[in-house]
Amino acid sequence: MESKTSHKARIKFSLKSKEFEISGNEEFVNEQIENFKSIIQGSLENLVVQENVGIQRKKTVLLPPTEDIEVIDYVEEKKHSSASSGLSFENVIVIDGETVKVIADVPGNTTAKKMMNVILLYMWGKMQLEVLEVSFKELRDMCVDYGEVDKPNFSKHMNKQKKLFLISGSGQSQSAKLIRPGIKEAENLIKQLNGE
Known part of the structure; x- marks a missing residue:
């Protein structure tokens, strides 16, 4: 008696950066899709498909709910605004695609x-692009480009600011994440530079 062959199958979603993956034989995956169909379709109505994963997005298309769900990966459309804070920053920071540039003359003695x-x-600015952690190297390079850097003491100055940043890693692999007091400090600085 010949056994029924089954193919491996997988469906993967990325909903607000949280992944949901079902894998197994084709029959099992199809059963799970049926079980979760209404949730999946409802969640996908506001998402877009990224045609070339890992390559600059060339074209995005809205994904209508369908009977057969065969798309392998979804990316939520990013909104590049400060809607969360309602703060106007255009005279202080420029956000162009994935690039952030400080354009204001910053205060400090x-x-x-x-x-x-x-x-x-x-x-x-990086936080507006949903980039929460930045390497010391990237921060140092950005300060060099801006023209305000204390290269020999960069790490020392960063590590003194633990009330503003969450510092992780060690040596060359250190990185920083802006925490709530740091966010408030940055927002107050933006308001000050905007004359608010």
Whole structure:
């Protein structure tokens, strides 16, 4: 007696950066799709398909709910705005695609203070792009480009600011994440630079 062959199957979703994956034989995956169909279709109505995963997005199409769900990966459409804070930042930071640039003259009576203010603004801009953690190397390079950096003492200055940043890693692999007091400090700085 010949046994019924089954093919491996997989369906994967990325809903607000949380992944949901079902894998197994084709029959099992199809059963699970049926079980979750209404949830999946409801969740996908506001999402877009990224045609070339890992490559700059060339074209996005809205995904209508369908009877057969065969798409392998979804990416939520990003909104590049500060809707969460309602803060106007256009005179202080430029966000162009995935690039953040500080354009305002930052206050501070020392190089270290100016450098910290530039970093606060830069990281706040990155946060608008949903990039929460930034390497010390990227921050140092950005400060060099801006013209306010204390290279020999960069790590020392960053590690002194633990009330503003969550520092992780060690040595060359250190990175920083803006925490709530740092976010408030950056927003106050943006307001100050906008004359609010």
